[in-house]
Amino acid sequence: MMKTLFLQPPSFDGFDGGAGSRYQAKREIKSFWYPTWLAQPAALIEDSKLIDAPPARIGMEPVLAEARKSDLVVLHTSTPSFASDVKVAQALKDAKPSLLIGMVGAKVAVQPEESLRTGGPVDFVARNEFDFTIKDVAEGRDLKSIDGISWRNESGAIVHNPERAMIEDMDSLPFVTDVYKRDLRIEDYFIGYLLHPYISIYTGRGCKSHCTFCLWPQTVGGHRYRTRSPDHVAAEIAAARRMFPQVREFFFDDDTFTDDLPRAEAIARKLGAMGVTWSCNAKANVPCKTLEVLKDNGLRLLLVGYETGNQQILYNIKKGMRIEVAREFTKNCHELGIKIHGTFIMGLPGETRETIQETIRFATEINPHTLQVSLAAPYPGTFLHKQATENGWLDASNAELIDEQGVQIAPLTYPHLSHTEIFESVETFYRKFYFRAPKIASIVGEMVRSPQMMKRRLREGVEFFHFLKERNAA
Known part of the structure; x- marks a missing residue:
């Protein structure tokens, strides 16, 4: 070897x-x-x-x-x-x-x-x-x-050389957490919306959705959701808890952990029996009954890709989602006490000045606990990249997708909407979402209740404003 x-x-x-x-x-x-x-x-x-x-x-x-x-x-x-x-x-x-x-x-x-x-x-x-x-x-x-x-x-x-066959028996793969223990310091890994320290693993690969922008299913993972058995997942979590007693949360990084609802419920029940706090990626269509099972068995947060508040753009990107379904799902999460980190994308095909404002209004109405706003990124190998190339939307000077500091740029431009306007919409989105009296009050209340959260949010605030300053200087 x-x-x-x-x-x-x-x-x-x-x-x-x-x-x-x-x-x-x-x-x-x-x-x-x-x-x-x-x-x-x-x-x-x-x-x-x-x-x-x-x-x-x-x-x-x-x-x-x-x-x-x-x-x-x-x-x-x-x-x-x-x-x-x-x-x-x-x-x-x-x-x-x-x-x-x-x-x-x-x-x-x-x-x-x-x-x-x-x-x-x-x-x-x-x-x-x-x-x-x-x-x-x-x-x-x-x-x-x-x-x-x-x-x-x-x-x-x-x-x-010829292609390699995809892995079908996902339980044949050894635990990645053994490598985390051997070679990594878990405190180095930080995600703003997850409890710290956290650990993330995959319980399966692939995603049956066909979102035109999404990188991994179109390049490495495929569109079949190939999964580990609930027993295999539970065994790794149990082993990880012994290796890392300081971990406060486990995150399942499958593209859409909720693609297989019976399996998600089965894993949840095993985690609930262990008293594990966990979070995962989810599509905004999980039925309320499943949400109840997940919440009752340790689910704390869902990372949800809403992408946009405009139905036509959702059609354009083949999201397979309806706005009214996403609204109902979010309402159910709020009522059950499941936190949501919502992700949105500016500059997808069909974006206009009006749809940008529509998405910002949608986000403030459904009010996820936290959110992330990204710029549409046409990665090679995705349908979005093919579209952008064929239609002349891709600004060749921005094809590497980041600037010289590693900050994401807006590579797409449309006849009716420039890449500068798309780039600037990210800051507008953040300001309109977070600089609202109810959201400020919610964040302050969270900080008052937890000294640890106060320290964390203050640090994040400094980093956030430094990031905006970097973007504006780019």
Whole structure:
């Protein structure tokens, strides 16, 4: 077995390259998701090591020192971070020319040829679902025999091997939390709406929805929701509680944990029996009866992608959601005491000045506990990217999706709505949502009741205004 280093490379300060939500970027409040996509293959390879540089504030010197002890380095990359990650790969190769360097992630999954042509020091890329692909490489198998990779042969030619079959038995994958315990400091991971410290894991892969903008189902995970059994999930949570007694909340990062309602209820009941506090991603259509089961068994918060308050835009992006259903779902959550972190996107196809205001009104009316406003990001491999390219919506100068500080920019522009207007709508949205008397009173009340929450919200406020200042200076 090759000595293998899994690396989330050093990058922009505060850049979340392993974002468990839709986009890789710096956020309004400094946030870091777990590098679960790297931790999973790391769990398959004995004596491997995982370095997640950004949240651990690790620079190049410790990374180079570890690389010199390794035979294989696997970097997770993304469209926004690719150019920076190639520079890291070059530094690794300079430090140890014999290193075999591979890249994984949505970027190389959908653009293997381009990634290898522009990524000089990179020897191979693993396409699509790459857990066992990387295990095969680490076992020293001849690259030409490994399904699911694109690689350079001895003459420098790029070779694309056959696709690898998707994993069907998700219980065959080992627990990622063992790697978290071995290589990570969980206190480094912070998400503003989750209790700290938290742990996130996947209980399945894929999403049956066909949202045109969503990165992972269209590039790596697929549209079939392949799941772990409730017993397997419960066993990992039980083990994680023993390893990390300080954890206050578990988050299930499946694209839509509620795609399979009977299974979600079965997992909830097992967690409820253990007294676990947990949260998950959900679509805004979960029936009230299921919400009651989840709430009664430890559910604290749902992360819900509302995206917009305009029905036509929901049709345009194939969300499969009706506004009135989302309203009823949100009302039920409020009545049951389930908190919601709502996510919205500015600049989706069909966006106008009027729909922006309509979405802001919708958000203030349904009033999630907290929200996140992002810019429509046409990642390569998504239907949105295809649309944007074909219709001339994509501003080529902004195709990397972030600025030189790692902050998300507005790459889409329409004849009736400029990318500048879309960019500025994010700040307008935040101000109109949070700078309301009822919302301010709610936040102040939360702070008064909890000294820990007061410290946290004050810190977040400082980071939020610093973020707005950075955006305005861009």
